[in-house]
Amino acid sequence: MSEPILAISALDAYYADFQALYDLSMHVMPGEVVAIIGANGAGKTTLMRSVSGLIRNAPEAIRYRGEAIGALRADQVAARGIALVPEGRLLFPSLSVEENLLIGGQMHRPGPWSLERIYALFPVLQERRLVPSTALSGGQQQMVAIGRALMANPDLLLLDEISLGLAPVIIKTIYDALPGIVEEGMAAVIVEQDIAKALSVSSRVYCLQEGRTALEGRSDVVTREAIAAAYFGM
Amino acid sequence: MTHAVTRSSRTSRIAAVVGVVLLLGLSAAPWWAGRADMRLMGEIFLYLSLATLWNLLAGYAGLVSVGQQAYVGLGGYALFGLTILVGVPAIWAIPLAGIIGALVAVPVAVLIFRLRGAYFAIGTWVIAEVFRLTAAQVSALGGGSGTSLPADVVRAMAEGRDAREALAYWLALGVAVLVIGLAFAILRSRLGLALTALRDNELAARSLGIDIWRTKFIVYIATAGLTAMIGALIFIQKLRISPDAGFSVNDWTAFVIFIVVIGGIGTLEGPILGTLVFFALRETLADLGTIYLIALGVVAIVVMLRAPSGLWGLIRARAGAELFPISHRVRGETQQGDR
Amino acid sequence: MDWINAIVQGTLLGGLYALFAAGLSLIFGVMRLVNIAHGDLIVLAAYLGLSVSTVLGIHPLVALALVVPIMAALGYGLQRGILNRTLGDDLLPPLLVTFGLSVILQNGLLEIYSADPQKLQAGAIETASLQLGSLALGYLPLLMFACSVAIIAGLQWMFYRTALGRAFRATSDRQDVAQLMGLNRAHVFGLAMALALAVTAVAGVFLGIRTSFDPSIGGGRLIFGFEAVIIGGLGNIWGTLAGGVVLGISQSIGAEINPGWQVLAGHVVFLAIIALRPRGLFPRMD
Numbered sequence: 001m002s003e004p005i006l007a008i009s010a011l012d013a014y015y016a017d018f019q020a021l022y023d024l025s026m027h028v029m030p031g032e033v034v035a036i037i038g039a040n041g042a043g044k045t046t047l048m049r050s051v052s053g054l055i056r057n058a059p060e061a062i063r064y065r066g067e068a069i070g071a072l073r074a075d076q077v078a079a080r081g082i083a084l085v086p087e088g089r090l091l092f093p094s095l096s097v098e099e100n101l102l103i104g105g106q107m108h109r110p111g112p113w114s115l116e117r118i119y120a121l122f123p124v125l126q127e128r129r130l131v132p133s134t135a136l137s138g139g140q141q142q143m144v145a146i147g148r149a150l151m152a153n154p155d156l157l158l159l160d161e162i163s164l165g166l167a168p169v170i171i172k173t174i175y176d177a178l179p180g181i182v183e184e185g186m187a188a189v190i191v192e193q194d195i196a197k198a199l200s201v202s203s204r205v206y207c208l209q210e211g212r213t214a215l216e217g218r219s220d221v222v223t224r225e226a227i228a229a230a231y232f233g234m
Numbered sequence: 235m236t237h238a239v240t241r242s243s244r245t246s247r248i249a250a251v252v253g254v255v256l257l258l259g260l261s262a263a264p265w266w267a268g269r270a271d272m273r274l275m276g277e278i279f280l281y282l283s284l285a286t287l288w289n290l291l292a293g294y295a296g297l298v299s300v301g302q303q304a305y306v307g308l309g310g311y312a313l314f315g316l317t318i319l320v321g322v323p324a325i326w327a328i329p330l331a332g333i334i335g336a337l338v339a340v341p342v343a344v345l346i347f348r349l350r351g352a353y354f355a356i357g358t359w360v361i362a363e364v365f366r367l368t369a370a371q372v373s374a375l376g377g378g379s380g381t382s383l384p385a386d387v388v389r390a391m392a393e394g395r396d397a398r399e400a401l402a403y404w405l406a407l408g409v410a411v412l413v414i415g416l417a418f419a420i421l422r423s424r425l426g427l428a429l430t431a432l433r434d435n436e437l438a439a440r441s442l443g444i445d446i447w448r449t450k451f452i453v454y455i456a457t458a459g460l461t462a463m464i465g466a467l468i469f470i471q472k473l474r475i476s477p478d479a480g481f482s483v484n485d486w487t488a489f490v491i492f493i494v495v496i497g498g499i500g501t502l503e504g505p506i507l508g509t510l511v512f513f514a515l516r517e518t519l520a521d522l523g524t525i526y527l528i529a530l531g532v533v534a535i536v537v538m539l540r541a542p543s544g545l546w547g548l549i550r551a552r553a554g555a556e557l558f559p560i561s562h563r564v565r566g567e568t569q570q571g572d573r
Numbered sequence: 574m575d576w577i578n579a580i581v582q583g584t585l586l587g588g589l590y591a592l593f594a595a596g597l598s599l600i601f602g603v604m605r606l607v608n609i610a611h612g613d614l615i616v617l618a619a620y621l622g623l624s625v626s627t628v629l630g631i632h633p634l635v636a637l638a639l640v641v642p643i644m645a646a647l648g649y650g651l652q653r654g655i656l657n658r659t660l661g662d663d664l665l666p667p668l669l670v671t672f673g674l675s676v677i678l679q680n681g682l683l684e685i686y687s688a689d690p691q692k693l694q695a696g697a698i699e700t701a702s703l704q705l706g707s708l709a710l711g712y713l714p715l716l717m718f719a720c721s722v723a724i725i726a727g728l729q730w731m732f733y734r735t736a737l738g739r740a741f742r743a744t745s746d747r748q749d750v751a752q753l754m755g756l757n758r759a760h761v762f763g764l765a766m767a768l769a770l771a772v773t774a775v776a777g778v779f780l781g782i783r784t785s786f787d788p789s790i791g792g793g794r795l796i797f798g799f800e801a802v803i804i805g806g807l808g809n810i811w812g813t814l815a816g817g818v819v820l821g822i823s824q825s826i827g828a829e830i831n832p833g834w835q836v837l838a839g840h841v842v843f844l845a846i847i848a849l850r851p852r853g854l855f856p857r858m859d
Contacts, residue, residue, distance in 0.1 A: 054749055074752035084753050092746040095739065103743050106736060107755040152755065298668055300609065345844060348851040349803075351664050352607030356799045357847070360840055363796060367837040378833075483792060488676055495669055524680040531677035538669050539658050 003066060005030045005156055005187050006051065006082075011061040011070070013043075013050045020046035022211045028156065028187050033178075035198035035219060036191045038208035039231060044191045045087055047208070048160045051189070052084040053077035064156070079107055083154035087161040087191075089145040091133040097144055098129040104148030111153025112184055118147040121177055139170030146174070150181065157181070157188040163197065175201060195227060209233050249557035260407055264400035276403045276471060278513050279410035283464050284486065285493040285505035286413050287457040290420070292491075293500035294429040295453040296436065298351075301358025303487050304342075304365045305335045305458045307480030309465025311369055314475050317387045319374060324383075324391050328405070328466045335462020336455050343454045347447065359483065366481035380476025388473065402471050409467055413460055417502060418558055420456075425449065433500060492534045498544025502558040507546050578708055579825040585714040587821025588721030589783065591814040592776035593798030594805070595728055596769035598813050601802075602732075603741045603765040604660060609671040612795030613678035614770060618644050618777025619786050620686055622693055633693040633778055641774040648770030649763040656766065657759050675791065682788035693781035717779045722814065724772060729810045731768075741765055793836070800843040806853030815855060 004027040013021035020043045028034045036044050049055045051062060053074035062070035069077055083104075091100050101118055119126035122143040128136060133144055142162055149157060163171040171194075178201055182188050192198035199205060199219045207215035207230040215222070215230035263272055284302070292298045312331035316322040322330065346357040370378040392398045420426050428449045431439040440446055465486075469475045479485075489512065497508020512530075519526045541548055550556065597611050608614075618640055625636040655674075659666035695713060703710040732738040744751040744761045752758055780786060780794070797820060805816025820839050827838020846853065 052753060054753070073757065074749065075755045075757040078753055078755040086750060086753070090747055090750045092743045092750070094742045094746050099739050099742075102736070103739050103751075103754050103756075106740065148754070292665065296664070298665060300668075300672065345848055348847050352668055353799070353803065355609070355668055356607065356796065359792070360796055360800065360843060363793075364837065364840045364844070367833075367840070371833055371837075484676070488672065491669060491672060499665065524684045527680040528677050528684070531673040531675075531680070535655070535670050535673040535677075538666055538673070539655070542666065 002030060004028060005032075005065060006189075007063040008047075008051070009061060009063075011047075011050065011057060013046050013055055013057050013061075015046045015049075015055070020211050021050070024208075024211070024213055026206050026213065026216070028189060030155075030187055031182070031185045032204065033182055033188045033190065033202045035202035035205040036189060036208060037193075037195055037198050037205060037227070037231070038214075041210075042208040043211040044208055045160060046211075048084060048087075048158050048189070048191060051077075052082060052158060054084075078152060079109075081109065081153075081155040082158065083149035083152040083156075084158040085145050085149045085160060085162055087164065089138075089141045091141055091144055091148070093132065093134045095133060096130050097125055097133055097136065100133050100144050101125075101147050101151050105151035105153075107152060109153040113150045113153050115151075118150060121180065122147060139166050139173070142166060142170070142174060146177075146181075155186060157186055159188060159190045161191055161193065163192065163194060171197075195231075207231060243556060243559065246556055246559040257411065261404070263403060263407075264396075269396075269399055272399060272403045273471070274513070274517075276406035278509060279406040280464055280468055280471075281490065281493065281512070282506060282509040283410045283413040284461065284490045285497070285509055286417050286502070287461055287464075288487075288490045289494045289499060289502075289505045290417050290429075290453060291457050293494065293504075294421070294426075294433050295450050296432060297450055297454055298355045299358040300355045300483065300487050300491070301360070301362035302457075302461055302490065303481045303483050303485070304358070304362035305339070305461035306465035306468065306486040307362070307365055307369065307475075307477070307482075308338060309335055309462030309467075310469035310475045310480045311372075311375065312462065313466040313469055314375055314381060314383065315372075318381070318384060324387055324470060328463060328470070331466035332459045332463035335465070336459030338462075339455045339458030342458075343451055347450070347454075362481050362483065366477045369477040369480065376476070378477060380474065380479065382474045383470075391470075402467070405467055405470070409460075409464060413464075414502070414506075416456075416460070420453075421502065421558075425452065429453065489530075492530055494544075495534050496537050496544055498546030498550075500543070501546050501550070503550075503556075504544050504546040507549075508544065511545065575829060576826070579829040580822050581708060581710065582714070583822035583825030584818050585710075585718045585821070586825060587801075587818030588718035588814070589776065589779055589817070590797050590801045590820050591725060591817030592721050592772060592779065593794055594801035594813045594817055595725060595810070596773045596776070597795075597798045598802050598808075598810065599728065599769045599772070600765055602808055603745050604762050605745075606656065606660065606667050607671075608656075609668060609795065610675040610678055610791075611671075611773070611798060612793065613675045613682075613791030614644070614773050615777045615780060615794045615798075616682065616786060616788060616791045617678055618770075618774040619693070619781035620682055620691070620777075620788075621774070622778040622781050623686075623691055626693060633695055633782055637775060637778055640778055641771050644770040644774035644777075645767040648766040648768075648773075651770075652763040652766035653759055657762055660762070679788050679791060686788065688787055688789070690785040690787045691781070692785040693778065695782045699782070713782065717783070720775065720779070721817075724775060725810060725814045728768075728772070732810065737764065797839070800839065803853055804843060804846050806856035808857040809853075809855050812853060812855035812857075816853065819854070 006028040009025045011021055011024040012019060036047065038044050046055065050057055053072050053076065057070040059068040059071040064080060064082065069080065092103065095103060101115060124140055125143055125147060128140065133141065136144065146162065162174060175197060190198060190202060202219045205217060205219045205222060206213055207227060209230060215226060263275060288302055309331040312334045313327045316327040316330055317324050342361055346354060346361060349357040375381050392401045428439065428444045431442060431444060432446060432449060436446065493508035493512045494505050496511055498504030537544060593615060597608065600606050600608060621640045621643060622633050622636050625639050626633045655670065656667065659670045698713050701712045703712060703715065732741060740756050740761055743754065744756060744758060748758050801816035801820050802813055804819050805812030819842065823842040824835045824839040828835035
C-alpha cells in the first residue's frame with residue numbers, strides 16, 4: 001500500500017464566521033477518483049476551498065504527499081500540484097479563451113497537458129480560442145475551466161459541481177472526457193449533486209452531512225439506502 | 235422578562251453633566267484665561283468643528299473628501315468680500331458665508347457626485363484648486379497675494395481688543411457646540427439612521443429604500459455650509475487671507491483627516507479625542523517643524539493599519555463606553571445597570 | 574499663428590501629463606487603488622534625478638538608468654510593506670494611508686532639499702529647436718513626447734500581449750481565482766506598483782528637466798494625472814494619452830488668453846468633461 005496523496009484529519013473549517021466543517025477526516029490515494037456528495041450546505045465547497053488554500057486552516061489538518069499544507073496560501077498550494085475547478089467556473093472575463101488556458105499553465109509545471117492537448121480534448125475551444133471567455137456558452141465555459149486547471153499539470157484535481165446549470169448533453173460530453181483525464185495517474189476529487197453520476201466515475205465516495213462525514217465507502221458497493229440515510233441524516 | 239430599549243447609559247448621562255459644566259467653564263474663559271490661551275482654545279474649537287464635519291462626510295456618508303479646504307477658503311473669502319466690497323458688518327457676514335458655501339456646494343455636488351469612490355476624493359481636490367485659482371484672479375481682494383481685513387471693519391466688531399478677542403472666542407466655541415450638537419441631532423434622526431445603514435452596507439441600505447444620492451447630497455451641502463462658516467471664523471481670527479492660506483490642503487484637510495483617523499473615524503467622540511491629541515502633539519513638538527509633520531503622517535498610517543477604529547475605538551473596545559447616546563441598547567428589566 | 578503654436582506646445586506637454594497618468598491608471602486598473610501620494614512620488618523621482626546627476630556628474634537622462642530601478646524597487650517595497658495591507662472592500666484605508674504617505678514624502682523632501690526650487694540641467698539640448706516655418710519645436714519637448722508615446726505603447730503591449738500583463742488582468746478580474754492559478758496576489762501587486770513607479774521615474778525626471786520643481790508641487794501633478802485619466806476614459810491606455818493631450822492643449826490655450834488661466838483652463842475642461850461625458854472621451858467598450 002502506498003501513502004495517500006491527500007490526507008485530511010480532524011479538519012475544522014470556517015466559512016465567513018460560521019463553522020462549516022467539524023472534525024472532518026478523509027484521504028485520497030494516488031490515481032484515485034473520490035466523489036464527495038451531500039446536500040446543499042453540507043460543507044462540500046468549504047472542503048474544496050480549504051484543500052485549495054482559499055480558506056486557510058490549521059497546518060496539520062491537511063497533508064499533501066505528507067507535507068502539512070493546511071495553512072498555505074492558494075498560490076503555494078497550486079505550486080505543489082493541486083488544481084481546483086471552482087464552482088461557478090469563475091473564468092477571467094477580460095481574458096480570451098486561450099489566455100484563460102495560458103494563465104492556468106503559468107507555473108510551467110512539467111506534465112502531459114498543453115494547449116494542443118486541451119484543444120484535442122475539447123475541439124470547440126480551439127475554434128473559439130480568441131473570443132472573450134464571457135462570450136462562450138455555459139458548457140464551453142466549463143470546458144475552459146477544466147482546461148485551465150489541467151494546464152497546471154496537477155497531481156490532484158479538484159472538481160467542484162462541474163455539471164451545475166448545464167444541459168444533460170453537455171454534462172455527458174464533459175463526463176465522457178473524465179476517464180481520459182485521470183488515466184495518466186492524476187488523482188481527482190469530484191463534488192457532484194448527481195449521485196448516480198458521482199458513483200459511476202469514482203472508486204470511493206464520502207457523503208457529508210452538516211459538516212461531518214456521514215458515510216464513506218466504495219462506490220460500487222454502497223447502497224442507495226445507506227446514501228439516503230447519510231444524505232438526509234435519517 | 236420585559237425589555238426596554240434605551241439610548242442613554244450611565245456613562246453617557248455622566249458625560250452630559252460633565253459636558254454642561256465644562257461648557258459653562260469654557261464660556262467664562264475670557265474672565266479666567268490669558269489672551270494666548272484663548273486664541274489656542276479658539277483654534278481648537280474650530281479644528282474640532284472641521285473634524286466633526288469631515289467625520290460626518292467620510293465616516294458616515296462615505297464621502298471621502300480631500301477638498302474641504304474649498305469651503306474653508308470660500309467662507310474666508312466670502313467674509314472678506316462681504317465686509318470689504320459690500321460693506322456688510324462682519325458679524326452678519328459669518329452666517330452669510332455659510333449660506334454662500336451651501337449654495338455653491340449644490341452645483342458642485344451635482345457635478346462631482348458623478349465620480350465614484352477614490353475618484354470622488356480627487357475630484358473634490360480639483361474643485362478646491364479651481365476655487366483657489368479663481369480667488370487668485372479676484373484683484374479686488376488682492377489677487378494672488380491676498381488681503382487684510384481693514385481696520386474699520388475689525389473695529390466695528392466690538393469695542394477694544396479684549397472684547398474682540400472674547401467675541402472671536404465665543405463665536406468659535408459657539409460654532410463648535412452648534413456643529414457637535416447638529417451632528418448629534420442628525421445621527422439620532424431618520425437621516426442619521428440612513429447614514430448609519432449606508433456606512434455599514436450601501437447595498438443593503440439601497441434595498442431598504444434609502445435614497446442614497448439624496449442622503450449624501452444633504453450631508454454634503456450641510457457640511458459645506460458649516461465648513462464655510464468655520465472658514466469665516468478662522469479668518470476673522472487671522473485678519474488676513476490669501477489663496478494659498480485659504481485653500482491650503484495641508485491646513486484644512488490633511489490635519490483634519492489625521493485628527494479624525496487618530497481619534498477614531500465613524501464616532502462622534504473620535505474627532506474630540508483626536509483634536510485633543512493633535513493639539514497636545516502640536517504644542518509639544520511643533521518646534522520640530524517638518525519632522526513633526528512626518529511623525530504625524532507616520533502615526534496616522536500606523537493607526538489606520540493597526541487600529542482602524544482609532545484611539546476611541548480602542549477605548550470603547552476595552553470599556554464599552556459611549557459618551558454620546560446614539561446607538562440603541564436593549565436591556566432586560568431584570569438586568570441592573572449597564573454593561 | 575500663436576494659436577497653432579499653443580496647440581502644438583500643449584500637445585507636447587500632454588505627453589508628460591499622460592506619463593503622470595499612466596502609473597496612476599495602471600495601479601487603479603490592477604488593484605483598484607488610487608494613490609494620493611502619486612504626485613509626490615513624481616516629485617521624489619525628480620529629486621532623485623537631481624541627486625544622481627549632480628553626485629555622479631551625469632546628464633539627467635542618463636541618470637534615469639539609476640532612478641528607474643530605484644523607484645521600481647521602492648514601489649515593490651511600498652506595495653508589499655504597506656499598501657497591500659490596506660486593500661479590501663473598504664475605500665478609506667488605502668486613501669488615508671496614501672494621504673499620510675503624501676505628507677511624509679512632502680515633508681521629507683522639504684527636510685532634505687529645502688523649499689528652494691530646483692531644476693535638472695539638460696545642457697544644450699534644452700534650447701535647441703526644430704524650425705518649421707514660424708513654428709519652433711524644441712528638441713527636448715519632442716524627445717519627451719516621443720518617449721511618452723513609446724512608454725504608453727509599451728504599457729499597452731505589456732498589458733495585452735505578455736504573461737505579466739495576463740497576470741495583471743487576471744488578478745484584476747478575480748483575485749482569489751488568480752491565486753488558484755499560482756499567482757501570489759501580493760507579489761503581482763508589488764510588480765504592478767514597481768512598474769507604475771518605473772514610469773513615474775521617467776515622468777519625474779522629464780518634469781524636472783522641463784520646469785523647476787519644489788517639494789510642494791506633488792498635489793498638482795497628481796491632479797493633472799488624474800484629470801488625464803478621467804478625460805481619456807477609465808481603463809483605456811491610449812485614451813489616457815489622448816486625455817493628457819487634451820489637458821495640455823487646454824492649459825496652453827488658457828495661458829494664451831491670460832497667463833493666470835493656464836491651470837484653471839485645464840480644470841474647467843476637466844469639469845466640463847465630467848458634466849457632459851462622465852465616462853470620458855474614450856471609455857472602454859465593456
